[in-house]
Amino acid sequence: MKNFTFRSLLFAVTVLLSSCQKDDNFPQTNYSIESGDFFQIISKHPNGWIKEAKHGLDNPYDSFEYYENGYIKSAKIYSSYPQQHLYMEVSRSEDNKPLWSKYYTSEGDLWFETVYENGWASEKKIYSEKGTSIYSYEEGDLISVDFTRADNSGKSSTVFNKTEGTRTVTIKKDGETILEAVYPYTESTGAAMLTNNQVPVGNPFANSDGNYHKINGSFFRNATWQYNADPSGNIPPFRNFYEWNWYVPNKIFATKFAVSTELYQSIIEQYPISEDQVLTLNLTHKEGVRGFRPSYEESLSLTEEMEKDPSLFELKYGNEYVEAIYYGKIIYVVGALRNMPTDKNTADEVKHLAQKKMNWIVDGNNPLTAEEQKVLDKVWFEVKFFSTLKQHRNGIVLNNAEDFARLSEDVENSESSIIQMDYAAFEHLTAN
Numbered sequence: 001m002k003n004f005t006f007r008s009l010l011f012a013v014t015v016l017l018s019s020c021q022k023d024d025n026f027p028q029t030n031y032s033i034e035s036g037d038f039f040q041i042i043s044k045h046p047n048g049w050i051k052e053a054k055h056g057l058d059n060p061y062d063s064f065e066y067y068e069n070g071y072i073k074s075a076k077i078y079s080s081y082p083q084q085h086l087y088m089e090v091s092r093s094e095d096n097k098p099l100w101s102k103y104y105t106s107e108g109d110l111w112f113e114t115v116y117e118n119g120w121a122s123e124k125k126i127y128s129e130k131g132t133s134i135y136s137y138e139e140g141d142l143i144s145v146d147f148t149r150a151d152n153s154g155k156s157s158t159v160f161n162k163t164e165g166t167r168t169v170t171i172k173k174d175g176e177t178i179l180e181a182v183y184p185y186t187e188s189t190g191a192a193m194l195t196n197n198q199v200p201v202g203n204p205f206a207n208s209d210g211n212y213h214k215i216n217g218s219f220f221r222n223a224t225w226q227y228n229a230d231p232s233g234n235i236p237p238f239r240n241f242y243e244w245n246w247y248v249p250n251k252i253f254a255t256k257f258a259v260s261t262e263l264y265q266s267i268i269e270q271y272p273i274s275e276d277q278v279l280t281l282n283l284t285h286k287e288g289v290r291g292f293r294p295s296y297e298e299s300l301s302l303t304e305e306m307e308k309d310p311s312l313f314e315l316k317y318g319n320e321y322v323e324a325i326y327y328g329k330i331i332y333v334v335g336a337l338r339n340m341p342t343d344k345n346t347a348d349e350v351k352h353l354a355q356k357k358m359n360w361i362v363d364g365n366n367p368l369t370a371e372e373q374k375v376l377d378k379v380w381f382e383v384k385f386f387s388t389l390k391q392h393r394n395g396i397v398l399n400n401a402e403d404f405a406r407l408s409e410d411v412e413n414s415e416s417s418i419i420q421m422d423y424a425a426f427e428h429l430t431a432n
Contacts, residue, residue, distance in 0.1 A: 029349070031341040031378045039275070049339040049380070055273070059084055062273045070338050070380030071096045075272040077253070082106055088255060090269045098394075101269050103255050112259055119394055126197045126259060133197035140262070140390060147199040154315045158200045160185060169202055171316055179316050186418065189292030189325055193423065194318035195241045198260050201318045204302055210292040210325070216285075223281040223358050225351070229271035229334045232257055234282040235264050236420040242320055243425070263330070266394050267386060271336050276347060279335035279358050279383075286328040287416045293323075299429050306426060313426075323424040327416045330388045331408065333362070333398070338380035354381050364401030387411045388419060 033050060035041045042052035045068040054063035056078075064075040077088040085106050091099040097119040103111045112126040120140035126133045131154075133147040145158045156171040162185060171179040179202045183191070190208025192201045232254035238261040253272075258265040271278060294302070306313045335358040340347050353368060353376045360367045361383050368376065384395035385407045392411075398404050 029341075029346045030343050031346060032343075033339060034342040036342060064273050066338065067094045069094065070382075072270065072272065077272050079106070088253065088268075088272065090272055092269070096270065098266075098269055101265075103258065111255075114265070121262065128196040130194070130196045133199045135198075140393070145198075145200055147194070147197055149315075156199060156201055156315070167200070169200065171201065173312065173315060178312070187322060187325075187421065189290055189322050190294075192317040192321045192426075193239070193241075194314065195239075195243060195320050195423070198239070199318065202316050204317045204321075205292075205294060205298055208292055210290040212288055212290045214288045215326075215328075216287060218283075218285040220281075220283045223279045223333070223335065223355070223362065225277040225355075226280050227277055228253070228274045229267055229278045229280060229336060230254070231264060231267055231280070231282070231332050234280070234284065235261070235267075235330055235332060236326070237261050237264070238419070239421055239423065241423045242428075263332075263386060263388065263393055267332065267334065270384075270395065271334060274336070275340045276337055276351065278337065279333075279355060281331075281333040281335075281358075281362065283331040284328065284419075285330075285416075286326055286419070288327050290325045290327075291323070294429065302426070302429055306429075317426065319427070320423040320425050322421050324422040325418055326420040326422075328388075328419045329411055329414070329416055330419055331411055332386045333358075333383065333404075334386070334395070335381065335383040340379055350376065350379055357381065358383050361398050361401055361404050364405075388417050389414055 033041065033044070033048065038055060038057070040054050040057060041050060042054065045051050047068060049068065049070060050066050052063075052065045054060040056062075059078075061078045061080065062075060065073040067073050071094060072090065072092050073094075074091045075089070076086055079085055079087045083106065085104065085108055087104050087106070088101070090101045093099055098114075098116040100113065100115050102113045105111045110127055112124060114124045115122050121137045123137065124135040126135070129150060131147055131149040133145060135142060136144045136146075141162065143160050147156045149155070154171070154173045156169065158167055158169050160167045165185040166182050167185055168182050169179065170177065181202055183203055187200070188208055189210035190203050190205035192203055193199065194201055230253050237254070237257040253268045254264075258268060335354060337350065337354055340350065353372050356366065356372070357368055357376060359365075383398040385398050385404065386392055386395050387407070389411060392407065396403070396407055398407075
């Protein structure tokens with residue numbers, strides 16, 4: 001896909017951010033961190049920063065542990081909807097690399113889990129009543145997906161070969177191979193999926209090149225305060241299944257997006273909790289979309305096949321197929337605060353300096369004074385750059401405006417990639 005430029009968007013962000021600067025002087029005040037009515041400090045490090053803490057007392061909605069350097073060591077996140085339950089658990093290293101994560105259903109069952117090596121996903125297992133799928137990775141690149149039905153009656157395997165640009169799908173039922181096909185490495189319109197376990201299966205359509213048309217639609221949101229670093233409203237889910245079209249996060253992370261969207265998963269696992277608020281900035285460009293509509297003959301044929309043996313059809317082709325693919329680029333920046341002082345006025349002063357520091361990183365104007373930086377150094381504050389490029393997936397720490405400009409230019413000069421795939425349900429496929 002053709003390149004595009006973020007320059008006009010970055011200029012607009014710069015103007016907006018620069019308009020809200022102040023040059024207030026802040027007196028020395030109390031920066032101590034103490035327990036409150038809803039926030040309990042369980043233990044502290046020798047430097048006075050939090051070691052263990054939780055929000056909520058009898059029924060916590062999160063509990064977490066920090067390393068002495070301020071990075072997350074572990075966190076458990078709870079939801080009160082539809083009832084109180086643990087839904088997300090993460091573990092990270094002292095240099096902020098992911099070790100493992102687990103996500104749970106509202107019934108308390110393990111939904112999916114990820115094991116990491118050297119900061120990259122190594123294996124992801126997804127569980128459901130249909131069976132178990134295992135995603136295997138090599139340095140963060142997907143190399144295979146294996147699915148086994150709960151009753152062991154059917155198995156499917158997809159092997160990705162990046163060098164040859166192919167993915168080979170093999171599907172067996174009762175030990176007999178019922179489908180074996182080679183497809184392009186990158187999924188195209190018509191590519192089918194068993195959505196329960198995110199299992200790629202066969203493409204039933206003869207010609208699914210689709211029609212491409214340009215969008216060239218861009219939008220940005222300047223750095224604003226959020227109650228958590230949840231990018232669900234700004235980073236589209238990589239797989240947008242038909243059954244999820246009406247899915248709205250209920251004030252918790254949109255964990256359904258995390259199953260297949262590594263960028264989204266990376267962000268929410270680095271910032272699972274917030275003591276106060278975080279700054280987020282988003283730049284998104286949709287360059288174009290490739291759409292697909294099956295022919296009358298294919299619709300009729302597939303409808304008949306589906307009605308003849310629904311179980312076999314699902315094993316071969318899943319329950320949904322790619323109807324549209326969006327291409328573009330995404331930049332997402334998070335400025336997070338930790339070990340915040342308990343006093344509200346002091347916390348507000350720190351937040352003002354954090355906003356000023358992040359503005360300077362983005363636009364290069366009005367840097368903090370040495371005294372202001374000393375104040376900000378009393379808490380943990382980090383600005384991190386994420387994008388659709390693999391090298392930015394786990395985030396890059398931004399220290400100055402040059403860092404932001406360099407990384408933005410890397411995104412600008414890169415080829416557009418798939419940022420979202422919209423799916424349609426086979427059950428709604430008719431020959432009308």
